[in-house]
Amino acid sequence: MEIMVRFIGELSIFLILINQYQSAEVPSVSSKLGTITGETKSVTFQGNKYQVDRYLGIPYAKPPTGDLRFQPPQPFGSFSETYNAVDFGASCPQPSYPTMPKENKTDENCLFLNIYVPRQKPDEPSGHAVMLYIHGGGLSIGSGVFYDGSVLSSVENVIVVTINYRLGLLGFLDIDNEKAPGNVGLLDQHLALQWVNENIGTFGGDKDRVTIFGQSAGSTCVAMQMMYPSNEGLFRGGITQSGALSIPGMYHENNINIAKFYARSLGCSFETKDEVLKCLKEASSETIIKVFVDATSSGDFESAASVGATPTIDGKFIRHNLGDLLKKAETETFEEIDFFRSVKLINGVSGDEGAMFLTMGGSAETLEEFEVTREQMNTQQIPGAVAIMYGNKPVPEVVQQLVISEYTDWVNPDDPKRLRQQVVDLFGDFFYNSPAIEMSRVHCNGSDVDSYVYNFLPKLDKPLIPLPKWVKHASHGDELGPVFGYSFDLRDLFNISEYTPPEWELDLSNRVMRYWTNFAKTGDPNKPNPGLSVVWPKYDVSSQSYIKFDREDSIGQYLYARPTEFWKKIVPAVIDATEHAQTVTEQFGKKEEQTCDNDGNCG
Incomplete structure (x- = not known):
């Protein structure tokens, strides 16, 4: 009897050890969804x-x-x-x-x-x-x-x-x-x-x-x-x-124009929403991805922008x-x-x-000697950044000049090496730094x-x-x-x-x-x-x-207090003032054409 009890005890310990070993090797949980097993990694x-x-x-x-x-x-x-x-x-x-x-x-x-x-x-x-x-x-x-x-x-x-x-x-x-x-x-x-x-x-x-x-x-x-x-x-x-x-550019009202671009690229009719949706539901995911890849690798900014589906209101x-x-x-x-x-x-x-x-301009090796001239900064980099903020509409000259002034090292304004850092600062402030600080x-x-x-x-x-x-x-x-x-x-x-x-x-x-x-x-x-x-x-x-x-x-x-003030308050205020001034000019700035009667009285 003592031997039997001892055997059962040892068997129990063995089974416990085996169970622990198995659970260590094959972790498992029992949930309301059912049993899920995984694996252990070191x-x-x-x-x-x-x-x-x-x-x-x-x-x-x-x-x-x-x-x-x-x-x-x-x-x-x-x-x-x-x-x-x-x-x-x-x-x-x-x-x-x-x-x-x-x-x-x-x-x-x-x-x-x-x-x-x-x-x-x-x-x-x-x-x-x-x-x-x-x-x-x-x-x-x-x-x-x-x-x-x-x-x-x-x-x-x-x-x-x-x-x-x-x-x-x-x-x-x-x-x-x-x-x-x-x-x-x-x-x-x-x-x-x-x-x-x-x-x-x-x-x-x-x-x-x-x-x-x-x-x-x-x-x-x-x-x-x-x-x-x-x-x-x-x-x-x-x-x-x-x-x-x-x-x-994070939010749009809808993506209808983007959907039409995909439908057109897939050879579908795109006159109505139903036609567009039918096309896009029947297309394989592979062909949809191909439209995206072809557009973004074409070198055409307008085509690349036409496939960027974003969150919508x-x-x-x-x-x-x-x-x-x-x-x-x-x-x-x-x-x-x-x-x-x-x-x-x-x-x-x-x-x-x-x-x-x-x-976007090359590899780390080719960019090692990258430099920016004052002209490139004024005519390419800054207008491009501001155009994105302004919805790719014509940018008022006063806004461009304001941004040029902000992103110029006035101690040495034409230094190409300093200007390339200004490009980094410009895009970093615009896309990431000022939005982050505004949010916090x-x-x-x-x-x-x-x-x-x-x-x-x-x-x-x-x-x-x-x-x-x-x-x-x-x-x-x-x-x-x-x-x-x-x-x-x-x-x-x-x-x-x-x-x-x-x-x-x-x-x-x-x-x-x-x-x-x-x-x-x-x-x-x-x-x-x-x-x-x-x-x-x-x-x-x-x-x-x-x-x-x-x-x-x-x-x-x-942190980034000045760029946040600049991009989130000053630039929008100048844009609003410029648009308001343009509206006033359009409404009241034109002189009415004079008309004269047969007696020579003009009014």
């Missing part, structure tokens, strides 16, 4: 080893194909059998490019999400804080597969979620009726947030501590989700990296031009602004955002929640976009490596098989990840986890304090 960061459970390619919406093309997403529902989530789902249709990750495949059935769960005890009894990432790519390219959340999740003990959403024409077609209502890519993101709210608890997450973050166009999407009151309760914080609400997700709302928020009340201010915010930009526009000013003004601002400065050893050596600071996207703990596939990105970032960059990454995840856990980037050398101050309209990320972090004030 990662190393700064010499320390971590483990993370990955659940990849989970469908959160039905395939947006057939009758569901151009329509709002529908929840996927439950699984009829165990779902084996070990492979990334397809990315949404998009142009291919050399640095695409090898795992990336595209298909219209693409509404998947990926979940990274640390193998550590949660920091709170309610579960792990959750960070949902919205990728960038100009709303035309990108995928959740590009961003491995393993290091960020396991090192800092948070759940990371990455998502796919519909892109380009398939994500943003708006022909001004319910057959193609527009902004379905944004609604995909909203549905993914709902899925996380309803299901993340199964994975050990705390649905009341969700933070959304994104970069570039993904950052703008984060800001737009923060302006959508129907998201109330789905997240409590947002982190916007180099993308704001008032980026020029659809009356539902976006009821007003969100950039205009920021201006009106000083004196008027809007539901969108109230919701925006109810969510905590980290917002920032890189030191030389405008340097990315240099890549609105968020913190009259708000009871916390607002934080950063400037990411360091020139990295391997910048995301290769640039000439004379560019002194970080450019667009350079913070992504540190934010994700350098978890990218370097072979795909840089064509290198073995690379370790310098130790100072890994230290920087450690700090950035800590600030981001502290914010996700508590709403304060400075706590609960210490070990950070600089206390990140809150941003307010009086002190305008912010953190400067560099080899050594520090605190600054009044």
Whole structure:
């Protein structure tokens, strides 16, 4: 009897160990949607080893194909059998490019999400804080597969979620009726947030501590989700990296003319909306992408602009031009602004955002000797930038002269090397810096929640976009490596098989990840986890304090205050005054022609 008891006891211990081993190898969760199995991955960061459970390619919406093309997403529902989530789902249709990750495949059935769960005890009894990432790519390219959340999740003990959403024409077609209502890519993101709210608890997450973050166009999407009151309760914080609400050209009333361009390019009739929609619903996603690629590679600016489907003022997700709302928020009340201010915010930009526009003129090597003459600055660079702001209409001469004066180093106004930096400053201020600061000013003004601002400065050893050596600071996207703990596939990105970032960059990454995840856990980037050398101050309209990320972090004030004042107040005021003066001249400036009667009396 004693032997039998001993045998049963040993067998029980053996079975327990086997069960633990199997669960370690094949993580599994049982949810209301069904059973989902994943895989465990080991990662190393700064010499320390971590483990993370990955659940990849989970469908959160039905395939947006057939009758569901151009329509709002529908929840996927439950699984009829165990779902084996070990492979990334397809990315949404998009142009291919050399640095695409090898795992990336595209298909219209693409509404998947990926979940990274640390193998550590949660920091709170309610579960792990959750960070949902919205990728960038100009709303035309990108995928959740590009961003491995393993290091960020396991090192800092948070759940990371990455998502796919519909892109380009398939994500943003708006022909001004319910057959193609527009902004379905944004609604995909909203549905993914709902899925996380309803299901993340199964994975050990705390649905009341969700933070959304994104970069570039993904950052703008984060800001737009923060302006959508129907998201109330789905997240409590947002982190916007180099993308704001008032980026020029972001919103249109609809995309009918863009839809007609696609239909015409596909050889379809385009006289009526129904003809256009029939054409675009019957076309394959491959042919739609080909129209985009042909137009954007043609060298013709007008054709390239004709395929850029953007968010539209659809009356539902976006009821007003969100950039205009920021201006009106000083004196008027809007539901969108109230919701925006109810969510905590980290917002920032890189030191030389405008340097990315240099890549349109050549490679890093060819740009090393790039210089700009005074004439080129006055007749090409500045008129081109102002024309974008002015809707590609003729730009008043007084406005051009105002911008020329602002972007001239008057100590040495004709120095070609100084002028090329002015080009970088011009495009950085116009597209990124002043929109970002305007957004943070609105968020913190009259708000009871916390607002934080950063400037990411360091020139990295391997910048995301290769640039000439004379560019002194970080450019667009350079913070992504540190934010994700350098978890990218370097072979795909840089064509290198073995690379370790310098130790100072890994230290920087450690700090950035800590600030981001502290914010996700508590709403304060400075706590609960210490070990950070600089206390990140809150941003307010009086002190305008912010953190400067560099080899050594520090605190600054009044980040891009002058460019923000210039582009958001002075230039619009001059444009309005010029248009008003022109209207007055047209109405009252012309002398009436005199008429004379037969007696010679003229009047």
